[in-house]
Amino acid sequence: MTFIWNELRDLRDAVDLGTPPRDGQPVTLSIDGVDTTVPARSSVLLAATIAGATVPKLCATDTLECFGSCRVCLVEIDGRRGYPASCTTPVESGMVVRTTSEQLVKLRRGVVELYLSDYPDSDIDGGWSQFHTTLAQVGLEEGLPADHPYRGGDTHADVPVDESNPYFLFDPAKCIVCSRCVRACEEIQGTFALTIAGRGFSSQVSPSQGESFLASECVSCGACVQACPSDALIEKSLFPEGYHRADPR
Amino acid sequence: MxxxxxxxxxxxxxxxxxxxxxxxxxxxxxxxxxxxxxxxxxxxxxxxxxxxxxxxxxxxxxxxxxxxxxxxxxxxxxxxxxxxxxxxxxxxxxxxxxFAAQTRLTFARHGVVDPRSLDDFVTHGGFAGLRRALTLSPDELLVEIETSGLRGRGGAAFPTGIKWRTVANAVATPKYIVANGDEGDSGTFADRMIFEGDPFCLLEGMAIAARAVGATHGVIYIRSEYPHSIATTQAAIDAARSAGWLGAAIAGSELSFDVEIRVGAGAYICGEETSMLESIEGKRGTVRFKPPLPALEGLYGKPTVVNNILTFASVPWIVANGGAAYAAYGVGRSKGTLGVQLAGNVARGALIEVPFGITVRELVERFGAGTRSGRPVRAVQVGGPLGAYFDNAGLDVALDYEAISDAGGLLGHGGMVVFDESVDMATQARFAMEFCAAESCGKCTPCRVGSTRGVELIDRISAGTRREANHEQLLELCDVLEHGSLCALGGLTPYPVRSALRLFPGDFGLVTDVAQ
CATH class of the missing domain: 3.40.30.10 (Glutaredoxin)
Known part of the structure; x- marks a missing residue:
């Protein structure tokens, strides 16, 4: 048991396992035909990562409890209906998991197209965030095609940037509402300064209740910036000339 | 006199x-x-x-x-x-x-009794189920529920006996009983009628559930749009507690169980069981992923029976008369009766309790007497705002969870909304996406972003802008919503959209539809 934990800890330095490592009895399951052993209570995403599979993910990271909102880590599991999110599905002995299939590729791409329909074109080329990695993983590194039917719809491109904090800024246009910042503030820092306000398409990261980052309970710890997978929360030091949004598409 | x-x-x-x-x-x-x-x-x-x-x-x-x-x-x-x-x-x-053509089991006392009178309730057979439950072991009680074939009436139709047994077998304590009365489906009102017509029946059903699974505390979640329901149910709770039917040592037995009301704040998504649990806990009403099942880690992380109001209200009759008597009604795996709610453009809007097996056409034409406008029925939406549309030719489908599912729909909470020939089904499909956009909790991306894109695509199809490309994208979006969403709101929104597209393509300007 301890052996498995230590092995995971070693791995963790290099790879984001997707969900926090757990202690537990060894459980063996099949990932894409390869038998993989992980501690009980681990997620299928963690097992798949250890097995060497590349499962795209956005809301999942191994420093935060799983959340299940981004819907790009979907997999197929024998005997289960539909396409369970691998981050929120605990491993079971004998489980047979497929991390890729024609339908999964299509489904993940379909979800990421929705993200892209509300993400600035100008920030796609040359981006280095986890969001950009995910784009490449699903074959959308060029962004949404110019004639894609999702184009021309409602976006958050005109929501103002919050530059109130001296150390970092928040650009809602690049926010994918994965709640990693909210959860980092809660789970890592214990400050509870962030929440999601609004419902549906209006859902947005909000410091306190509609306050600026500086006016909120935020203590500038930076946990949210580190957790953000899409550069919506980003250090100001990266923009010595000041932060300027490119013209919206 | x-x-x-x-x-x-x-x-x-x-x-x-x-x-x-x-x-x-x-x-x-x-x-x-x-x-x-x-x-x-x-x-x-x-x-x-x-x-x-x-x-x-x-x-x-x-x-x-x-x-x-x-x-x-x-x-x-x-x-x-x-x-x-x-x-x-x-x-x-x-x-x-x-009325005579109905089979009133769950709604037997409705309209007969004063809903606030405990004496009236008891005189008309009230607490017969709970009295019998107190003479049975929890296991015997679970067997009665399993034998009855009762399935969750909120929409998911999950076997109630299996759910209760899961909670009964859970080791953690305390255990909770949560009654979901956040009845947000358009065209449905059966939960409201229980609250306002026979609330003691709900309390009795919850107490029986508590006995079966070993729960000590119950919560009734009522939507804020139901002020009369809240008042009547609170009066019933107070009366039951004063008479010893709630609280410690119910009716002199070992059962201790009490109930409180929690009022919603206007979010449809809080009718989804995990969002409702979040709401009861005082949090933002967003969907939890499953597993863990609420049966094992529900309210405050403890084993919890979450059922719809109608499910609990069906229980007293089952326990009083035996599970086999209930299972004698109905067809296939759809046992017992359902309180069907007829609404929309219907001549005789009504709550009709009938055994499963009757056709939707009989309900709409015989009980509902057709449309209120007098024009022919063009479409019926079965199962609430996330249910599929049936065209007139499709109304011979039986009231049966499996039959309606096989026909591409879902029975949901038993609401049926009738439309006449004047309805524009492209507008209805747009409404489905708009509803999802307005009510999405905002957690998962297919529902959060996809519903808004769906509205935009349908608008472009209706306007004739790149109609084929937008139509194709809409169908792809429906796949993403169905297979990618975290809960049934996003997962089922494609039902009304696809059925409208399939049955009424002419309304979208997609083809010249000779059949319409």
């Missing part, structure tokens, strides 16, 4: 002026020095006759309806207290064909 006159206090009857009618009856009786006692009962569910005034003559309830306050004087003049003829006479209420 006192004559008992019943005037319903259900919200629909109130909206139709029942309070004024009740006042007018009391005033006329006083003016004529007649010994009349006005009792406020629940509704019989025959809404086209509401306010339905009933006079008890030698134990037979004679109906007059729909009564307006202005009719009351003429009723007295005609001698309605003796059951005399009047243009509004309906004869014995239980002989009204649409």
């Amino acid at each position: 006192t004559t008992n006159v019943y005037v319903p206090c259900d919200a629909i009857a109130l909206a139709l002026g029942a309070d004024d009618v009740a006042t007018a009856i009391a005033d006329q009786a006083a003016a004529r020095a007649l010994d009349v006692r006005v009792i406020r009962n629940g509704s019989r569910g025959l809404f086209w006759l509401d306010p339905l005034v009933e006079v008890d003559i030698d134990g037979v309830r004679h109906g007059y309806g729909p009564v307006e306050a202005d009719d009351v004087a003429s009723l007295f003049e005609a001698g309605f207290l003796g059951g005399a003829a009047h243009p509004l006479s309906l004869g014995p209420v239980e002989s009204i064909p649409e």
Whole structure:
């Protein structure tokens, strides 16, 4: 048991396992035909990562409890209906998991197209965030095609940037509402300064209740910036000339 | 001798002026020095006759309806207290064909009793189920529920017995019983009728569940849009507690169980069980991923039975009469009866309790008497705003979870909304996406972003902008919503959209639809 934990800890330095490592009895399951052993209570995403599979993910990271909102880590599991999110599905002995299939590729791409329909074109080329990695993983590194039917719809491109904090800024246009910042503030820092306000398409990261980052309970710890997978929360030091949004598409 | 006159206090009857009618009856009786006692009962569910005034003559309830306050004087003049003829006479209420043709098990006391009167409840068979439950072991009780074949009436139709046994087998304590009354589906009102017509029945069902699984505390979640329900149910809780039917050592038994009401704040998504649990815990109403199942880690992370109001209200009859008696009704895996709610453009809006197996056409045409406008029925949406549309030719589908599922739909909470020929189904498909966009909790991306894109795509299809490309994208989006969403809101929104596209493509300008 301890052996498995230590092995995971070693791995963790290099790879984001997707969900926090757990202690537990060894459980063996099949990932894409390869038998993989992980501690009980681990997620299928963690097992798949250890097995060497590349499962795209956005809301999942191994420093935060799983959340299940981004819907790009979907997999197929024998005997289960539909396409369970691998981050929120605990491993079971004998489980047979497929991390890729024609339908999964299509489904993940379909979800990421929705993200892209509300993400600035100008920030796609040359981006280095986890969001950009995910784009490449699903074959959308060029962004949404110019004639894609999702184009021309409602976006958050005109929501103002919050530059109130001296150390970092928040650009809602690049926010994918994965709640990693909210959860980092809660789970890592214990400050509870962030929440999601609004419902549906209006859902947005909000410091306190509609306050600026500086006016909120935020203590500038930076946990949210580190957790953000899409550069919506980003250090100001990266923009010595000041932060300027490119013209919206 | 006192004559008992019943005037319903259900919200629909109130909206139709029942309070004024009740006042007018009391005033006329006083003016004529007649010994009349006005009792406020629940509704019989025959809404086209509401306010339905009933006079008890030698134990037979004679109906007059729909009564307006202005009719009351003429009723007295005609001698309605003796059951005399009047243009509004309906004869014995239980002989009204649409009522007589029903099988009232869950709704047996509806419209018969004063919903706030514990004595009335007990006189009409109330607590017979709980009394029997207290003589059974929890396992015997679970067997009765399993034998009945009862499935969750909120929409998911999950076998209630399996759910309860899962909670019973859970080791953690305390355990909770949560009744979901966040009845947000358009065209549904069965939960509201339980709250306003027979709330003790709900309390009895919850107490039986507590006995079966070993729970000590219950929560009834009622939407804020139901003020009369909240008041009536609270009155019932208070009365039951005072009489020892809630609290410690119920009816002198080992069972200790109490109930409180939590009021929603206007979010449809809080009818989704995990969002409701978040809401009860005082958090933002967002969906939890499963597993863990609420049965094992539900309210405050403890084992929790979450069922719809109708499910709990069906339990007392089952336990009083035996699971086998309930399972004798219905067809296939759909056992027992369902309180079907007829709404929309329908001549006779009603709550109709019937055994499973009847066709949707019989419900709409025989009980609902077709459309209110008199035009032919063009479409019926079965199962709430996330249910599929059926065209007129498809109405012969049986009221049966599996049959409706095989036909591409879902039975949901049993609501049916009728549309006539004037309906534009592209507008209805747009409404489905718009509804999802307005009610999405915002957690998962297919629902959060996809619903808004869906509205935009349908608008472009309707406007004739790149119609084929947008249509193709809409179908792809429906796949993403169905397979990618975290919960049933995003997962089921494609049902009305796809069915509208499939059955009524002409309304979207997609093809010249000769059939329409």
